[in-house]
Amino acid sequence: MVVVVGAVALVVPRMMAAHAAGTVYYVDAISGSDASSGVSESAPWKSLSKVNSTTFQAGDRILLRAGRTWTGQLWPKGSGASGAPITVDSYGSGNKPRIDGAGQVGDAVRLFNQEYWTIRNLEVTNTVPSTGTPGANLRDLRGIHVGGDNSQTLDGFLIDSVYVHDVTGEINWIGGDTADNAPGIRFKTGWDGSKKTGGIVFDTTVPNVTRPPANPTILNNLTVTNSQIMNTSFAGIVVKQYTGDGKDAAGNTIATATGWGTRTSASDTKFRPHTNVTIRNNYITQSGTAYGCNGIYLTGVRGGLVERNVVQRVGTSGIETYFADNVTIQYNEVYDTQKKAGGADSNGIDADKGTTAQKIQYNWLHGNGDGILLCQFSFGDVVVRYNVLTSNTRYQIYLHSDQAASAKIYNNTIYNDRSGYLVYGYGKYLTSTYTLNNNIFYSTRADAVLSSSSTVRYQRNLYGGASLTVPGDSNAVVANPRFVAAPITGPSGTPSTGPQLASAYALKLASGSPAINAGLTISDHGGRDFAGAALYNGAPDIGAFEQPSTSPTPSPTTSPTASPTPTTPTSRVVAQHGFDNLAVGPLTNGTEGLAxxxxxxQVSVVATPSTTDHSLRLTRSANSGSTSVSRSFSPPLTGKVTVEADIMRPSAWTSGNDYFGVPYIRNSNGQNAVSLAVTKNTIAAYSGTTLVTVGSYTPGRWYHLSAVIDIPSQTFDLFLDGRLVLDNSPFRTSLGGVAQIDYYANSSNYGTVLVDNVTVTAAG
Incomplete structure (x- = not known):
């Protein structure tokens, strides 16, 4: 193109040429030519490089020939405008045009510092071929990537009807233990270094991590719809904001913090999230990869809608929110979530750290490890209503939030036929405020756990099936709920059907059910039930389905034969030692019941971590007797017992013996049934008679250890900093009840360990 200015002719490069708005460009990898005009089907361009070197204008359309394949990266330049996006689409008949990154580019399709784009009807893949070493082919890869670093708000991204598959992205976890690193999997990579590979990724960054600008880049109005995302690691769909905690290769933080993507409180003014995110009508599966984790991961988001998706056999979490505000998750089917790639979880839906105004409603969650995980560390609030949870293999609802969080859990139908747990939490996570009203808790397994505490309150729920211990619900309905066709045998969602929510209608209430008209009135109930029926028809029903009132309201204390018997709450804290109120110095035998x-x-109270936050220090320096502090229980604690504490080693092991029990958990014969230890720079535990390393420790850092001991099943779970590291491990020897816990060292196991916040909780 030649432009004449005065007497001077200027040659303007093609990529800078101004095109008329609304121009249609055609690209054909076989019959095209980059020397062609590209503006007709008979004269198409050929290569991605031609497209990538062109700056397109608002309203332009870039059409790729169906049935063709391009290898490399598609990155067209330019921005559209409101009402006139630039569109990438297909033309002709045949399979979707394919963009194959071949593992040679970070992003097979890329947009950066651009806005108002529609990407439609593409097939996208980005795979490094596998080697003989599992995970060795994982890289920093994405299928479609939308990002920016220009400190602007970038608007208007629609991704529609794409097929993104087989992206071999690396697995980077925020925390964890670097001792668990494996090919393609790294732990403790920090916020900005983690969870940003996979199928479709929206995230932002800064030009220089050591000198970030004053304002973030914010992505606004993002939609992914009608698409299939399959076998993409780390995740299927990710939305994530930059926060400034980047690390060098040695793990040292080198970035200057901005706080844009993380939250310290619900009102944190540094939090600058992406806005108005919609994920709708997609099918996401990781069934073909051992490395595919989250299906949908929304973090650094305000204003989100996740609806009518099928998420099948992903790892860690089907749908997870983290540092997010005002997100609704509804009408989704999530099933068969598994633990993969070093992840600790396997839940259907997770409202995680720092999430506020979350609504989880009208979802069918089945066959996952946990149905719903409430893991609102630091703070958060969530409503969980009118969901159907069936046949999840561990906890149907997992209560795992910090004290400042709260949850309203009402009108859900929970059908358990695979687990010993209905609602489960332990230790300090039972100090969060949870209200559970109008739910149906049905279990084919007797004594399925319903955890409770003074802040976990049950009211007017129905308890049915096998014998259950009702957790202090003074208005419990103890009866057979009379489902119309339980158990569920209907189909699950597929790419062609979408969510098969109607399969869960098998748990509707038959006429005469004691759940009809038996519930509490909820003022903000959402207006509809799981099946779409208006609320209420007469008095509220219990469970996820509302039925017309055709029978008298049953007594809330009706208790037919073979139904559970209500009892008083049994969860209780039986020992708690924080040491803050004790004077610094040697600990006297018998203080607070401690031997x-x-x-x-020496066993001493010390001013660590601070003068107002004391801990207990055990130092062993001579081979004489034993150095220990223990707590005994008479009679021994039975049922389910949780023992937890914070542990710290002030220095690294270099040589010699080194083994501190933290603690030994003993039976009434004084035998060690559960043994946790810090030894030679590692954290370990006995699984049966085998000592298993579950992590390494850094001197000077505190670690939280929680052993959840199931005496009826003679197994225990071990959590390290909230991460499950041993699952259903057998005891070293038979344990009829916890008679003693003992923080202990003997022989020539010289060194020091600090212990704080010892808590023992019993349920049973």
Whole structure:
């Protein structure tokens, strides 16, 4: 193109040429030519490089020939405008045009510092071929990537009817233990370094991590719809905001923090999330990869809608929100979530850290590890209503939030036929405020756990099936709910059908059900039930389905034969030692019921971590007797017992013996049934008679250890900093009840360990 200015002719490069708005460009990988005009089907361009070197204008359309394949990266330039996006689409008949990154580019399709784009009807893949070493082919890869770093708000992205598959993205976890690193999998990579590979990724960054600008880049009005995302690691769909915690290769933080993507409180003014995100009508599966984790991961988001998706056999979490505000998750089917690639979880839906105004409603969650995980560390609030949870293999609802969080859980139908747990939480996570009203808790397995505490309150729920211990619900309905066709045998969702929510209608209430008209009135109930029926028809029903009132309201204390018997709450804290109110110095035997053995060393209260936050220090320096502090229980604690504490080693092991029990958990014969230890720079535990390393420790850092002991099943779970590291591990020896816990060292196991916040909780 030649432009004449005065007497001077200027040659303007093609990529800078101004095109008329609304121009249609055609690209054909076989019959095209980059020397052609590209503006007709008879004269198409050929290569991605031709497209990538062109700056398109508002309203332009870039049409790729169906049935053709391009290898490399598609990155067209330019921005559209409101009402006139630039569109990438297909023309002709045949399969969707395919963009194959072949593992040679980070992003097979890329947009950066651009806005108002529609990407439609593409097939996208980005795979490094596998080697003989599993995970060795994982890289920093994405299928479609939308990002920016220009400190502007970038608007208007629609991704519609794409097929993104087989993206071999690396697995980077925020925390964890680097001792668990494996080919393609890294732990403790920090916020900005983690969870940003996979099928479709929206995220932002800064030009220089050491000198970030004053304002973030914000993505607004993002929609992914009608698409299939299959076998893409780390995740299927990711939305994530930059926060400034980047690390070098040695793990040292080198970035200057901005706080844009993380939250310290619900009102944190540094939090600058992406806005108005819609994920709708997609099918996401990771069934063909051992490395595919989250199906949908929304973090650094305000204003989100996740609806009518099928998420099948992904890892960690089907749908997860994290540092997010005002997100609704509804009408989704999530099933068969598994643990993969070092992840600790396997839940259907997770409202995680720092999430506020979350609504989880009208979803069918089945065959996952946990149905719903409420893991609102630091703070958060969530409503969980009118969902159907069936046949999840561990916890149907997992209560795992910090004290400042709250959850309203009402009118859900929970059908358990695979687990010993209905609602489960332990230790300090039972200090969060949870209200559970109008739910149906049905279990074919007797004594399925319903965890409770003074802040976990049950009211007017129905308890049915096998014998259950009702957790202090003074208005419990104890009866057979009379489902119309339980158990569910209907089909699950597929790419062609979408969510098969109607399969869950098998758990509707038959006429005469004691759940009809038996519930509490909820003022903000959402207006409809799981099946779309208006609320209420007469008095509220219990469970996820509302039925017309055709029978008298049953007594809330009706208790037919073979139904559970209500009892008083049984969860209780039986021992708690924070040491903050004790004077610094040697710990006296008998203080707070603790037995102290100082032979071979010292047991002292110390001003660590601070002068107002004390802990207990055990130091062993001589081979004489034992150095220990223990707590005994008479009679021994039975049922389900949780023992947790914070542990710290002030220095690294270099040589010699080194084994501190933290703690030994003993039966009434004084035998060690559960043994947790810090030894030679590692954290370990006995699984049966085998000592298993579950992590490494960094000197000076506190670690939270929680052993959840199931005496009826003679197994225990071990959590390290909230991450499950041992699952259903057998005891070392038979344990009829927890008679003693003992933080202990003997022989020539010299060194120091600090212990704080010891808590023992019993349920049973």
């Amino acid at each position: 102290v053995g100082a032979a071979g060393g």
